[in-house]
Amino acid sequence: MSEFGQGRSDRPRRNETNRGGGQVRRDDAGRTRNRGGSGQRQFSASAPSARGRRADPARLTAFEVLRAVAEHDAYANLVLPTRIRDHRLDRRDAGFATELTYGALRGQGLYDAILSRCVDRPLDQLDPAVLDALRLGAHQLLAMRVPNHAALDETVSLARMVIGAGASGLINAVLRKVSLKDLDTWSAELVEGVTDESAAAALVHSHPEWIVRALRQALVAHGRDASEINDLLAADNLAPVVNLVALPGIGSLEEALDNGAEVGTLVADSAYYQGGDIARLSSVREGSTRVQDAGSQLVARALAQVPLPDAGEDAYWLDLCAGPGGKAALLAALASEHGARLTANEPAEHRAELVSKALVAVDPDTWMISVRDGREYGEAEYAGGYDRVMVDAPCSGLGALRRRPESRWRKSPKDVAELTILQGELLDAALSAVRVGGVVAYVTCSPHPAETVAVVDDVLSRHSNVKLLDTGAALEAAALPGMASASRKVGDGSTIQLWPHIHRTDAMFMALLTRTA
Known part of the structure; x- marks a missing residue:
């Protein structure tokens, strides 16, 4: 046997000399010693020969999604299902990967604040892949029911496989420091000395500070108490339950209920589903049952069911901003039941194709697709041509932060300012396109006052022939x-604002308006 082979096969001795001439200290099992955060010598969790070199598929899935989000501005909810299928995760592992992915993205602000106290350099000087691995490890240690040793060992194994051995040492050392305190203790330390309530809430609930201030302002603007802000932020961080809708007259919830779904409590023909990959349901694949937040279902039904102030013809409906097609599919099914026909308009060609796919289960004689700028419906040729119009306006999406976990870190106050101009223009176009005595629904998935009540107040001040219902x-x-x-x-009318912490929906806003002359 060669000297190399003999050295590899023998059990490591308690004291060896390393390449630098120093002593390598091992225990009887061959584990090397290292220094923990307390300065006391500790043995590593496993012998070098036993340390993992392969990543757990569920954790690898989460890591790949975080990398796609960071490197390519991808959307986690679009990338994750593909990665789950690529790695052939079973239902249990898929659930773990989903919680790990979304939890690490939602908690990014809080985890970065904690990690910054455990790393000896600014976080922006770390390799981005290392930082993503640290966030995944922090979420497991602080917010999941994963034993500390498993969170550490598996995250280090992941790093060894996809980043490199050198990075795995740093990750191991940093996460050991993170593991010394629980989340409540870390949070208390972070806000110690922070006197501004919004700044403290932003840290603890992992939201950008400007969003916390905007949501606090929104609560007051919509008639609620600003003290609800912590409940609202906490609801933003809960994993949302999948909401289903069976298209009226077309779909059925029977298959979903047979697979563990629960009947929805907010709106008819809805259900809550926690059974894993929704694409496993044939009714979802066929399009007769769809994934749609209960708040979106409610606003569509409210527009379809509200009595028209002028009980004239009710035959032509318009969805002005139809992409990607969720509300359009429900509106088309409801229009069919009413004997009406829906025009689903979407200015972007690729999104118009998504709308067409969303409507596939609905009788094609009851709908048509239009591909044009929604503001063109304010032109004379469309004036008074529709009885009911939905304006689900492009918005900041601050009401759907729980469903789009990465979005809170991508938005800025500038986004809101730019969108409010477009929102007003689209609402003007809709009020031109609706007939006298018809109804327009102005809807946003945002509670921000600038995108909701301010837009409505502005249009009412500019149009004496428009009335709020x-x-x-x-x-x-x-x-x-x-x-x-x-x-x-x-005044004589009202607006509505749904909330995650009150209604278990996205924070949908709606105002119903009619043209009186």
Whole structure:
């Protein structure tokens, strides 16, 4: 046997000389000693020969999604299902990968603040892949029911496989420091001495500070108490349950209920689903049952069901901003039941194709696709041509932060300012396109006052022939009994604002308006 082979086969001795001439100290099992955060010598969790060189597939899936989000501005909810299928994860591992991915993305701000106290350099000087691995490790240690040794060993194994042995040593050392305290202790240390309530809430609940201030302002603007801000931020960080809708007259929830779904409590023909990959349901693949937040279902139904102020013809409906097609599919099914026809407009060609796919289960004689700038519907040729119009306006998406975990870190106040101009223009176009006595629904998935009440107030001040309807009453009529109030009185009418911490929906806003002359 060669000297090399003999050395590899023998059990390591308690004291050896390393390449630098120093002593390598090992225990009887061959584990090397290292220094923990306390300065006391500790043995590593495993012998060198036993340390993992391959990543757990669920953790590798989460890491690949975080890398796609960081490197390519990808959306986690689009990348994750593909990675789950690529790695052939079973239902249990898919659930673990989903919680790890979304949790690390939501908690990024808080985890970075903790990691910055455990790393000897600014975080922006770390390799981005190393930082993503640290975030995944921190989430496992602080917010998941994963034993510390498993979170450490598996994250280090992941780093060894996809980043390199050198990075794995840094990751091991940093995560050991993180593991010395629980999340509550870390949070208390971070906010110690922070006197500004919004700044403290931003740290603890892992939101950008400007969003915390905007949401606090939104609560007040929509008639709620600013003290609810912590409940709202906490709801943003909860993993949302998948909401299903069976298209009226077309779909059925029977298959979903047979697979563990629960009947929805907010709106008819809805269900809550926690059974894993939704694409496993044939009704979802066929399009007769769709994934759609209950708040979106409610606003679509409210528009479809509200009595027209002028009980004239009710044959032509318009979805002005239809992509990617969720509300359009429900509106088309409801229009079919009413004997009406829906025009689904989407200015982007590729999104118009998504709308067309979303509508595939609905009778094609009851809908058509239009591909044009929604503002063109304000031109004379469309004037008064529609009885009901949905304006689901492009917005900041601050009401859907729980479903799009990476989005909070990509947004800025500038986004809101740029969108409000477009929102007003689209609402003007809709009010031109609707007939006298018809109804326009102005909808945003944002509670920000600049995108909601300010837009409505502005259009009412500019158009003496536009009236705000009692939107709260229309929403309550469309909802199942027992829904918590969402309305805010404005003169003789009202607007509605749904909330994650109150209604278990995205923070949807709606105002129903009619043209009187």
